[in-house]
Amino acid sequence: MPVLTGKELRIVGFLCNWCSYGGADTAGVGRFGQPTDLRIIRVPCSGRIDPLFIAKTLINGADGVLVSGCHPRDCHYAEGNFYARRRLEVLKRFLPILGIDPGRFDYTWVSASEGQRWQKVVTVFTEQIHALGPAPRFDAVSADMLAKAAAGALGQGGNRVAA
Amino acid sequence: MSRLEELKTRIKEALPGLECVIGWQKGYDPLHNTPLFMRTDADVDKLEWGPLNVHNPAVYLPTFTGKKVGVVVKGCDSRSVVELLQENLINRDNVVIFGMPCTGVIDLSKVKARLAGAGVSAGTVTAVTDDGKTVSVTAGGQTTAMPLAEVRADKCGRCQFPNAVLADAYVGDPIAPAAPAAAADADLAALDAMSVPERMAFWRYHMERCIRCYACRNACPMCVCRDHCIAQSREPHWLTQDDTATEKLMFQVVHALHLAGRCTECGECQRACPMDIPVLALKKHLNRTIRDLFDYQAGVDPQAIPPLLQFKLEEDNIKERSW
Numbered sequence: 482m483p484v485l486t487g488k489e490l491r492i493v494g495f496l497c498n499w500c501s502y503g504g505a506d507t508a509g510v511g512r513f514g515q516p517t518d519l520r521i522i523r524v525p526c527s528g529r530i531d532p533l534f535i536a537k538t539l540i541n542g543a544d545g546v547l548v549s550g551c552h553p554r555d556c557h558y559a560e561g562n563f564y565a566r567r568r569l570e571v572l573k574r575f576l577p578i579l580g581i582d583p584g585r586f587d588y589t590w591v592s593a594s595e596g597q598r599w600q601k602v603v604t605v606f607t608e609q610i611h612a613l614g615p616a617p618r619f620d621a622v623s624a625d626m627l628a629k630a631a632a633g634a635l636g637q638g639g640n641r642v643a644a
Numbered sequence: 645m646s647r648l649e650e651l652k653t654r655i656k657e658a659l660p661g662l663e664c665v666i667g668w669q670k671g672y673d674p675l676h677n678t679p680l681f682m683r684t685d686a687d688v689d690k691l692e693w694g695p696l697n698v699h700n701p702a703v704y705l706p707t708f709t710g711k712k713v714g715v716v717v718k719g720c721d722s723r724s725v726v727e728l729l730q731e732n733l734i735n736r737d738n739v740v741i742f743g744m745p746c747t748g749v750i751d752l753s754k755v756k757a758r759l760a761g762a763g764v765s766a767g768t769v770t771a772v773t774d775d776g777k778t779v780s781v782t783a784g785g786q787t788t789a790m791p792l793a794e795v796r797a798d799k800c801g802r803c804q805f806p807n808a809v810l811a812d813a814y815v816g817d818p819i820a821p822a823a824p825a826a827a828a829d830a831d832l833a834a835l836d837a838m839s840v841p842e843r844m845a846f847w848r849y850h851m852e853r854c855i856r857c858y859a860c861r862n863a864c865p866m867c868v869c870r871d872h873c874i875a876q877s878r879e880p881h882w883l884t885q886d887d888t889a890t891e892k893l894m895f896q897v898v899h900a901l902h903l904a905g906r907c908t909e910c911g912e913c914q915r916a917c918p919m920d921i922p923v924l925a926l927k928k929h930l931n932r933t934i935r936d937l938f939d940y941q942a943g944v945d946p947q948a949i950p951p952l953l954q955f956k957l958e959e960d961n962i963k964e965r966s967w
């Protein structure tokens with residue numbers, strides 16, 4: 482890690498055991514080149530992913546979070562990913578109100594045979610996080626901004642970012 | 645017979661078959677009403693109805709599991725009862741709902757600000773009267789008239805359900821909801837107007853003021869986990885005891901996300917907050933998302949399945965990203 486300081490960002494991936502983890506493995510076995518920022522956490526099913534996993538990861542300083550599960554209708558447990566889709570979409574729309582750029586989180590579906598698709602998803606998502614840069618930290622908000630917040634002077638700049 | 649007297653009669657009729665009936669009574673001073681648990685006719689005579697009935701009595705219902713209880717509700721409270729029914733957290737056969745049309749409750753923070761503006765302390769209130777439009781508060785020997793529309797809770801300004809959405813005994817004629825007041829959503833509009841980094845500063849500022857008393861959670865009728873809340877569990881250890889804004893924000897995110905698709909916007913979380921932290925804005929934002937995505941409002945239809953407990957094979961409003 483130290484040699485890569487400044488080059489790598491911290492991206493956390495939550496991958497379902499049956500499809501996307503297998504897809505990442507397929508990409509590895511096929512020796513498809515991929516960026517190395519992503520740290521993978523294997524979960525039984527995308528339906529096992531509590532949106533709070535993602536919220537906590539981002540609030541505590543990750544630069545990006547990627548979730549990937551089986552394609553709809555392909556879930557090993559038949560419907561886990563259908564529930565996940567609703568929760569993850571709600572979470573994605575919730576992040577900006579907390580002050581987290583919604584571009585730092587994405588979810589998608591990759592099957593165990595889609596090594597190439599996995600390579601593409603990781604590459605595109607990693608590029609997107611690098612374009613956003615290191616995540617602003619909740620515990621490092623500037624004194625100037627805090628003073629503005631205390632004075633109720635936020636939101637006057639007309640620089641609204643679409644939520 | 646006044647409506648309140650009629651309501652009391654109805655409650656007294658039902659009382660023999662019930663463990664108790666939950667409502668409101670006068671509190672420690674004329675400005676504050678507090679919850680009332682009616683077990684005898686003498687208790688029923690203490691029942692109050694009016695703009696000081698700020699509490700949501702539905703919060704107590706899940707604590708009476710297995711017992712048959714009554715509850716007196718405002719329109720907003722009735723939605724909490726319905727949501728509890730939707731989630732099977734209470735049993736329809738074990739709850740008797742008493743309703744009356746509601747014209748709004750006060751926001752104590754606004755009333756206190758008015759009193760402070762008039763140069764008197766809220767601790768010296770000796771009388772409160774209301775005629776349905778104006779609340780007159782006598783404090784420090786001086787009476788201040790406050791139009792209810794100006795000191796009522798924000799939620800009352802956007803209330804679409806002034807009558808109980810579900811009631812076994814309803815006293816009075818249902819009233820029409822008022823046209824939504826623009827100011828009622830000022831909190832959300834202010835956050836919408838901020839840039840994303842500004843919002844982070846906004847919450848950081850407010851979370852530094854949070855004393856982590858968990859009153860917001862305890863007042864929430866849908867926070868039924870009580871002592872099993874993950875905010876306090878050591879295993880898994882979601883939150884540490886550290887007194888940092890980050891931990892406190894995480895707690896608010898836990899509350900908000902656990903309420904996704906369940907929150908009826910009763911506003912109790914924010915009302916209960918001793919620090920006047922605008923925590924309701926997070927839930928209002930989520931509710932807007934739930935409306936946009938699933939065309940759904942919590943606590944309106946006892947038969948409806950909450951949106952995050954169901955799915956569609958093809959979602960109408962979720963557009964997934966193509967890579």
Ligand code: SF4
Nearest residue numbers: 864907909910911913
């Ligand atoms: S989160 Fe707040 S507004 Fe929503 S149900 Fe709970 S107390 Fe009421």
Ligand code: SF4
Nearest residue numbers: 854855857858860917
């Ligand atoms: S009620 Fe207010 S001060 Fe207490 S924990 Fe909730 S937000 Fe913090």
